[in-house]
Amino acid sequence: MKCLDCGEEYPVKQDLITCPKCGGLLEIILEPPKGFTFSSLRGKGVWRYKDLIAGEYKRIVTLNEGNTPLIKSSNYENAYFKFEGANPTGSFKDRGMTVAISSAVSLGYKVVVAASTGNTAASAAAYASRAGLKSYIVLPKGKVAIGKLAQSILYGATILEVDGSFDIAMSSVMKLYKELKIVYPLNSFNPWRLEGQKTIAFEIYEDIGVPDNVIVPVGNAGNIYAIWKGFTELKSAGIIDRTPRMIGVQAEGASPIARAFEKGLDKPEFVDTPETVATAIRIGKPVNWKKAIKAIKNSRGFAISVSDNEILDAQRQLARREGIGAEPASAAAYAGFLKLVNEKRLDTNEKTVMILTGHALKDPEAMAKSEAKRILVNPEHIDKVVLGEL
Numbered sequence: 001m002k003c004l005d006c007g008e009e010y011p012v013k014q015d016l017i018t019c020p021k022c023g024g025l026l027e028i029i030l031e032p033p034k035g036f037t038f039s040s041l042r043g044k045g046v047w048r049y050k051d052l053i054a055g056e057y058k059r060i061v062t063l064n065e066g067n068t069p070l071i072k073s074s075n076y077e078n079a080y081f082k083f084e085g086a087n088p089t090g091s092f093k094d095r096g097m098t099v100a101i102s103s104a105v106s107l108g109y110k111v112v113v114a115a116s117t118g119n120t121a122a123s124a125a126a127y128a129s130r131a132g133l134k135s136y137i138v139l140p141k142g143k144v145a146i147g148k149l150a151q152s153i154l155y156g157a158t159i160l161e162v163d164g165s166f167d168i169a170m171s172s173v174m175k176l177y178k179e180l181k182i183v184y185p186l187n188s189f190n191p192w193r194l195e196g197q198k199t200i201a202f203e204i205y206e207d208i209g210v211p212d213n214v215i216v217p218v219g220n221a222g223n224i225y226a227i228w229k230g231f232t233e234l235k236s237a238g239i240i241d242r243t244p245r246m247i248g249v250q251a252e253g254a255s256p257i258a259r260a261f262e263k264g265l266d267k268p269e270f271v272d273t274p275e276t277v278a279t280a281i282r283i284g285k286p287v288n289w290k291k292a293i294k295a296i297k298n299s300r301g302f303a304i305s306v307s308d309n310e311i312l313d314a315q316r317q318l319a320r321r322e323g324i325g326a327e328p329a330s331a332a333a334y335a336g337f338l339k340l341v342n343e344k345r346l347d348t349n350e351k352t353v354m355i356l357t358g359h360a361l362k363d364p365e366a367m368a369k370s371e372a373k374r375i376l377v378n379p380e381h382i383d384k385v386v387l388g389e390l
Contacts, residue, residue: 001013001016001027001028001029001191002026002027003021003022003024003025003026003027004024004025004026004290004291004294005019005022005023005024005290006021006022008021008022010026012028012054012055014056014103015107017177017185017189017190017191017192018189023178025189025191025287025288025290025291026191027191028054028195030052031236032051032052032233032236032237032239033051036051036052036239037239038202038206044064044066044067045062045064045065045066045067046065046066046095046099046196046199047060048067049199052199052202052233053196054192054195055099055103055106055192055195056106057102057103057106058106059102059106059131061098061102061105061127061130061131062098062102063088063089063094063098063126063127063130064088065087065088065094065095065097065098065196066094066199066203067203068082068083068084068087068203069086070083070207070208070353071083071322071324073322074321074322074323075321075322076341076348076352077348078348078349078350078351078352079348079352079353079354080351080352080354081318081322081334081353082200082203082204082353082354082356083326084200084330084355084356084357084358085325085356085357085359085360085362086359088126089122089123089151090119090147090151090359090361090362091122091123091280091358091359091362092119092197092200092223092355092357092358093119093120093122093123093124094123094127095196095197095199095200096193096194096195096196096197097124097126097127097186097193098127098196099193099195099196100127100186100190100192100196101127101130101131101186102131103184103192104131104133104184104186105131105133107184109133109182109183109184110133110134110182111133111135111136111182111183111184112128112135112136112183112184113135113136113137113138113173113176113177113184113185113186114135114136114137114138114173114185114186115137115138115139115166115169115170115172115173115187116138116139116144116148116166116169116187117140117144117166117219117279117280117281117282117283118139118144118145118148118149118279118280118362119280119357119358119362120186120187120188121139121144121148121152121159122148122151122152122155122362124137124157124186125137125151125152125154125155125156125157126151126155128155128157129155129156134158135156135158136157136158136160136183137152137158137159137160138161138169138172138173139152139159139160140161140162140163140164140165140166140168141161141162141163143165143279143282145279145280145327145363145364145365145366146363146365147361147363148362148363160172165273165282165283166220166274166282166283166284167274167283167284167285170187170287173187187220188220188221188222188223188287188288189222189287189288193222194222194225194226194229195226197223197227198226198227198229198233199230200223200226200230200355201226201227201230201231201234202230204353205239208351208353210231210240210242210243210244211351211352211353212244212245212350212352213247213301213346213352213353214227214228214246214247214352214353214354215247215249215333215336215337215352215354215355216246216247216248216333216355216357217249217250217278217280217281217330217332217355217357218249218258218281218286218292218303219250219280219281219282219283219286220283220286220287220288221248221257221286221287221288221289221291221292222287222291222292224246224248224292224295225291225292225294227246227295228243228246228295228296229295231243231244232298244299244353246295246296246299246301247301247302247303247340247346248296248301248303248304249305249306249332249335249336250281250303250305250332251274251276251277251281251282251305251307251308251311252276252305252306252308253275253276254271254274254275254276254278254281254283255271255305256268256269256270256271256284256285256286257286257289257293257303258303258304258305260293260303261296261303261304262304262305267289268289268293270284270285272284276308276311276328277308277311277312278311278327278328278332279329279363280328280329280330280357280358280362281329281332304336304339304340306332306339310335310338310339311328311331311332311335312328312331312366312369312370314332314334314335314338315328315330315331315334315360315366315370317338318331319360325359325360325367326356326357326358326359326360327357327358327363327366328363328366329357329358330355330356330358331356333354333355333356333357334354334356337352337354
């Protein structure tokens, strides 16, 4: 384990979450077992790759997450959608949560906590309930999509609402973790959670090999790093000879990392009051920015921003041209793809995978904003209405 801030190195210890020396982010550096091959794996989902997941687990807490569909686009020959909305609670967070909660249980914790824009809350609450743990979810009041809030309520989490943005909620969780050692944090500054999320890379490789590009919506910025980490570990094991270019997409109103790339900066210009219709990525101070920038630069990638209108248009196009229902933050990946194709910055002959991070049902209010014909009819005259529409 290596600190991104001070460079201190430690043996792999499951109870290490942040650097004991400086409090910085830790990377888990994993060497795949010698002679590892995918042909030897059994089962499906995240724990199919247990030989590539760091740590020791006395008990695995799982809802059979992972094994999500990689859907080929019907409109672009070499484009694919990795639909993480098919996970148990409807988002990619379940991949990381199964590992984080399994770590918490293995270490003897009884209480877990997470700040969230919604998806982490739903996932943390579900997996904590599965494990028999008490969960506290810190949410920015009035800033969470109703579908995600309803999930957290259903799973029985204790919800703590704070005035302000997600970043304030995140600061509260960091303080809780550092001051109350009995509380296990489930946010993505916890490197063990990213061990689960990197399995997205393994599944993509097993389905189509190594793509040229992977486009990822970026909020707190852990997922783009995790996916890159997965491909990097396959390369270090000699299974692949290259890694894909990682492309991050942020909403214009919450785009500190994209702005940094546009301006050629090494550090983001944080946003104090982020705003976007894509609530899952409405984050102005991403805790994993150093990991994200490392992944993007080391893969020869970049980050861009898209407008809310572009996001909502992409969400409609995904649904009406591809038959895929994704929440706005997920649609940001498709919005980024369309923008890059239109600007001729991305070659459609290249193999590109877009990570659709969450299901459309996560944000029913956003879905309802889409225009649709709604006609009040006399049931006896439905045939005439239909024929008149043809």
